Amino acid sequence: MVFPFRLPGVNYYGRGAVQYLAGEIQKERAKRVFLISDKGVAGAGLVDKIKNLITEAGAEVIEFLDVEAEPSVENVELAVKTFQEAGCDFIVGLGGGSPMDVSKAVSVVAVNGGSILDYVGIGLVPKPGVPFILIPTTSGTGSEVTQNAIFTDKQEQLKKGVVTEYFLPKAAIVDSDLTMSAPPKITAATGMDALTHAIESYTAPKATPQTDLYALEAIRLIAKSLRRAVAYGADSEARENMALGSVFAGISLANAGVGAVHALAYPLGGQFGVPHGVANALLLPYVMEFNIVGHVAKFAGIAEAMGENVAGKSKREAAFLALKAVRELSQDVGIPQKLSEVGVTESDIEGLATATMNVTRLLGNNPRKVTLEDARNIFTKAL
Ligand SMILES: NC(=O)c1ccc[n+]([C@@H]2O[C@H](COP(=O)([O-])OP(=O)(O)OC[C@H]3O[C@@H](n4cnc5c(N)ncnc54)[C@H](O)[C@@H]3O)[C@@H](O)[C@H]2O)c1
Ligand SMILES: [Fe+2]
Known part of the structure; x- marks a missing residue:
């Protein structure tokens, strides 16, 4: 039996694993980080925590907290537009599957252009996107280690999946302390x-x-x-x-x-x-x-x-x-x-x-x- 096995560049696991974020940001030489999350995660104090770690690593942070739950194609478009206006060179996705999937979409759409809908299916993204790190705050989707991202097509009332190897992050940081506030x-x-x-x-x-x-x-x-x-x-x-x-x-x-x-x-x-x-x-x-x-x-x-x-x-x-x-x-x-x-x-x-x-x-x-x-x-x- 022949089979491939894929993982992100590096995974960090365990309580306090988030301390490795600064080193990863420095290794990637990120200067302006686009931090993608949502209001619930921010309300739990997690956005500030991550922002401080990125700032300590010597990079600037621009926040985008408007990710909606089960994100729509329009929500992705807003995030891409905001990313381009902000002139960032790196992305950190913080949250459940919704902010992590939007981070993946911003990464590849910012480089390849078009709409995320153009890439629905397997292996249709031509080039790697903006480098990114994913940090889950729910114990659920596993999006931090998958090549998938799922979006809601409101017109067709269907969830649609994009699958590409370019959705594997530079690093996945799985720190269970960040899930403690999940209701x-x-x-x-x-x-x-x-x-x-x-x-x-x-x-x-x-x-x-x-x-x-x-x-x-x-x-x-x-x-x-x-x-x-x-x-x-x-x-x-x-x-x-x-x-x-x-x-x-x-x-x-x-x-x-x-x-x-x-x-x-x-x-x-x-x-x-x-x-x-x-x-x-x-x-x-x-x-x-x-x-x-x-x-x-x-x-x-x-x-x-x-x-x-x-x-x-x-x-x-x-x-x-x-x-x-x-x-x-x-x-x-x-x-x-x-x-x-x-x-x-x-x-x-x-x-x-x-x-x-x-x-x-x-x-x-x-x-x-x-x-x-x-x-x-x-x-x-x-x-
Ligand atoms: N990419 C993949 O491989 C993959 C796999 C499965 C699901 N998904 C997608 O992921 C999305 C769902 O993600 P989800 O189930 O993680 O939920 P979610 O990201 O939509 O979050 C749900 C709610 O939980 C809140 N929340 C998250 N973490 C919190 C914390 N630590 N403290 C307090 N509140 C917190 C958020 O603010 C939000 O209101 C769906 O769009 C789904 O289709 C993707
Ligand atoms: Fe799932």
Whole structure:
């Protein structure tokens, strides 16, 4: 078996890892840094903290705090315009997936021109962009280590993905202290997004022995710590486990891809504005139930990694314990369990199922083939 494995230039992990930012800024000889974040992250005091570190490294900082959650194409355009007016030579993306993805877009659009929509698909960005560093403040998307960025196309009411090797940052700094202020609902949704990355990439046709290592460890860490991180956000050990779980899931996703959960979640985000983590978390058990037959042994492995007692069980019995474990975790951390809870009605199913079938990049990487009829059935079960 031949397989590539990609990572950012350097990764720093652990509490206090953010101290390495200054050295990275100096190494890159950055003079004027465009710091991309959002108001929630700024409100938690994290923008000031990072600003001080960049200033101490001898560079100027220009802030852009107008990133919206689940960023739109228009939001990216505003960020690119502001970047160009500011005359910066380096980008630091600080926040959850939204500011990190906007940072990636600004980097490549500033150099290649056009709109981010011109690059939707795989490998369509011609040249590397402005150099950048990513610093996550949620334990969820893994965007700091992936070649992906996701944007909301308001016209088509769909989330769209750009995949390019130029989205790998110079450095990813994963410091769990920066996640301590994330409120319980965001901790729950983002944590379930990370679990979805681990489960989908572990069971994907593109999974490799190397991604399996990361995916299984991510599942263990998240299953062990998500409840605690949601219930008692000040638990630094739970936060550290979640940060590692999220980045390990991201590394697995970056190299093995995700599948039908994300494909079904895209129109749910685009048409109903359901946050990415919530959409994935809600759909995950229904898609797992559909997928188990596609890779029974791997689903049995997930059950074990989630702490289920699989001794004496057949692989099939163990596989269904994975489903039970995910359902219980999702319920315990307060995720909505039904589409009707997020405003979906029966008459919406056809549109959702049809839109899902356009997400061919992800459906092609699912352990079981998904037809339009299957998509309808999964949405109907989840209603
Ligand atoms: N690029 C990828 O590989 C990838 C993977 C999965 C998801 N995504 C995308 O990422 C986006 C979602 O990212 P997200 O789930 O991290 O949420 P987010 O970035 O939209 O943040 C959600 C909210 O949490 C707040 N927040 C973040 N960190 C905080 C902290 N430490 N303290 C207090 N508040 C905090 C933000 O201000 C915001 O209001 C979606 O657009 C999704 O499609 C990208
Ligand atoms: Fe995701």
